[in-house]
Amino acid sequence: MKDLKERIRKEGQNLGNGILKVDSFVNHQVDPVLMDGCGREFARRFEKLGATKVLTAEISGIAPALTTAFHLGIPVVYARKTKPITMPDQVFLTLAPSHTKGRMVELIVSPEFLANHEKVLIIDDFLASGATILGLVRLAEAAGSQVVGIGALIEKSFEHGREVLNPLKVPIETLACIRSMEGNNIEFCDDLPSA
Amino acid sequence: MKDLKERIRKEGQNLGNGILKVDSFVNHQVDPVLMDGCGREFARRFEKLGATKVLTAEISGIAPALTTAFHLGIPVVYARKTKPITMPDQVFLTLAPSHTKGRMVELIVSPEFLANHEKVLIIDDFLASGATILGLVRLAEAAGSQVVGIGALIEKSFEHGREVLNPLKVPIETLACIRSMEGNNIEFCDDLPSA
Numbered sequence: 001m002k003d004l005k006e007r008i009r010k011e012g013q014n015l016g017n018g019i020l021k022v023d024s025f026v027n028h029q030v031d032p033v034l035m036d037g038c039g040r041e042f043a044r045r046f047e048k049l050g051a052t053k054v055l056t057a058e059i060s061g062i063a064p065a066l067t068t069a070f071h072l073g074i075p076v077v078y079a080r081k082t083k084p085i086t087m088p089d090q091v092f093l094t095l096a097p098s099h100t101k102g103r104m105v106e107l108i109v110s111p112e113f114l115a116n117h118e119k120v121l122i123i124d125d126f127l128a129s130g131a132t133i134l135g136l137v138r139l140a141e142a143a144g145s146q147v148v149g150i151g152a153l154i155e156k157s158f159e160h161g162r163e164v165l166n167p168l169k170v171p172i173e174t175l176a177c178i179r180s181m182e183g184n185n186i187e188f189c190d191d192l193p194s195a
Numbered sequence: 196m197k198d199l200k201e202r203i204r205k206e207g208q209n210l211g212n213g214i215l216k217v218d219s220f221v222n223h224q225v226d227p228v229l230m231d232g233c234g235r236e237f238a239r240r241f242e243k244l245g246a247t248k249v250l251t252a253e254i255s256g257i258a259p260a261l262t263t264a265f266h267l268g269i270p271v272v273y274a275r276k277t278k279p280i281t282m283p284d285q286v287f288l289t290l291a292p293s294h295t296k297g298r299m300v301e302l303i304v305s306p307e308f309l310a311n312h313e314k315v316l317i318i319d320d321f322l323a324s325g326a327t328i329l330g331l332v333r334l335a336e337a338a339g340s341q342v343v344g345i346g347a348l349i350e351k352s353f354e355h356g357r358e359v360l361n362p363l364k365v366p367i368e369t370l371a372c373i374r375s376m377e378g379n380n381i382e383f384c385d386d387l388p389s390a
Contacts, residue, residue: 023307028273066261075220086218101277
């Protein structure tokens with residue numbers, strides 16, 4: 001998606017070790033107009049799937065998941081990383097590594113919202129190693145729902161998450177794909193090879 | 196706001212100790228159409244203030260803050276509760292008690308996004324004791340910005356947060372106000388007194 005790629009080119013920072021800082025429009029400060037556009041684009045790409053719920057992980061997945069759910073006219077559920085006191089004692093819980101925290105985090109959903117054989121569209125900010133998204137897939141399936149599609153704003157193809165998710169045989173859509181962050185560069189998957 | 200009140204009447208659960216569970220449309224599962232309506236209403240009520248940024252606290256503030264920011268056409272910043280590795284070493288940090296976690300949590304913002312004498316509109320899901328919102332006020336002011344308004348989806352007037360915030364002398368708007376959660380009831384501020 002052109003708007004998102006331009007924004008990454010302009011404001012994204014390569015912090016090294018494959019860490020892309022997009023704190024000025026996705027991860028700390030959020031551009032709601034850009035997020036709305038991304039949600040509209042996800043809704044367009046996934047509209048034929050008949051999804052009944054969007055599922056994401058707090059925190060940074062919430063904005064794109066919310067706008068996607070808005071444009072599809074369905075609810076969004078965000079997996080919690082800590083269990084709030086409003087949640088029932090029986091929950092679905094899985095562990096996933098956090099890239100930006102450098103440790104395992106819990107992903108928790110209440111059976112109240114995923115147990116009705118939902119058709120689940122997973123939306124997150126990044127598709128990197130695929131580990132968080134796989135965690136969400138496990139939660140959805142444990143709850144008796146079916147994952148029908150996966151979307152992420154930004155794919156880091158050099159971390160091979162797509163290969164991890166391909167066996168699920170569901171459509172995977174990303175709005176900006178980065179193939180390399182060697183040195184200080186941010187190279188997009190569709191950039192022409194440098195001479 | 197009628198839609199929000201009706202939803203609380205229908206799906207809100209009084210868990211005792213002043214805890215209102217609204218996990219089916221605000222806090223775990225989110226109704227994006229309702230959130231969009233709430234954001235539109237906040238934007239209408241606050242449009243004259245000339246706000247330049249919306250500020251909220253992760254996690255549950257993100258949805259209403261995002262939709263408000265969208266309808267005002269300005270960015271939203273969400274204070275983090277843990278410092279991600281993408282954030283600079285120098286940050287603004289304050290402590291606020293978490294109602295649903297029963298302990299103090301950190302609220303952290305990067306100087307990158309609040310240091311330009313912004314006019315800050317604070318949006319959160321709940322106005323209860325006012326402690327989280329006061330924490331956000333401290334962050335905004337420490338960063339050199341000015342708070343121009345405060346909005347929350349649901350006010351629990353029996354926890355007196357409004358009195359705590361009144362000395363700030365900024366408009367405070369809430370879209371549903373609950374005056375009592377005695378017994379199993381949820382009594383709204385504008386309900387007629389029972390006979």
